[in-house]
Amino acid sequence: MKLDKIPAQPVIEAETFVLRPLRRSDKGLIELYTSDERVARMTTSIAHPLPPGATEAYINRALDPERDEDVWAIDGTKTGGDELKGLIALERMDRNQSEIGYWVAPMMWNTGIARDAVAALVAANPLDNDAMFASVFQDNPASARVLTHCGFTYLGDAESYSVARGATVPTWTYLRKL
Numbered sequence: 001m002k003l004d005k006i007p008a009q010p011v012i013e014a015e016t017f018v019l020r021p022l023r024r025s026d027k028g029l030i031e032l033y034t035s036d037e038r039v040a041r042m043t044t045s046i047a048h049p050l051p052p053g054a055t056e057a058y059i060n061r062a063l064d065p066e067r068d069e070d071v072w073a074i075d076g077t078k079t080g081g082d083e084l085k086g087l088i089a090l091e092r093m094d095r096n097q098s099e100i101g102y103w104v105a106p107m108m109w110n111t112g113i114a115r116d117a118v119a120a121l122v123a124a125n126p127l128d129n130d131a132m133f134a135s136v137f138q139d140n141p142a143s144a145r146v147l148t149h150c151g152f153t154y155l156g157d158a159e160s161y162s163v164a165r166g167a168t169v170p171t172w173t174y175l176r177k178l
Helices: 024-034 054-063 113-124 141-149
Strands: 018-021 069-075 086-093 097-104 131-137 153-162 167-177
Touching: 018 113, 024 054, 054 069, 069 113, 086 113, 097 113, 113 141, 131 141, 131 153, 141 167
Parallel strands: 097 131
Antiparallel strands: 018 069, 069 086, 086 097, 131 167, 153 167
């Protein structure tokens, strides 16, 4: 979807991190984490093994002035943490809605960082959406808990194709009205 005017992507402050637009210098850590099969298998779009050039192409799309998705790095340097703990994104949809997607580095699993990043992005509502959607694979109940903790309500079951799995996978779909 091409929009007439893409808003500037803000930096979003949270207690222990900031959500900031991607930088080209994020390539190494994004590549390190997304080449981990455990991360790739919980997303629809990350291939495993990760093909050469995939991370650079992703960053280029995220920095494109005509992008249809805003991507933020979860940056913990504010409190002496890692420069990149994961990514969170909002993909623009019609009717003033977006779809939220996220992943965190395996070393950050079960620390609350995903929940805090989703909560910060929802609270900031940088696209001034009326609603945000999300879907998670049904074999990833931790991500489902992140969404329900952040006020998303279950809408129903669906399916999405996972590039890393090479298969269609059952999903749960969620909605958060703003």
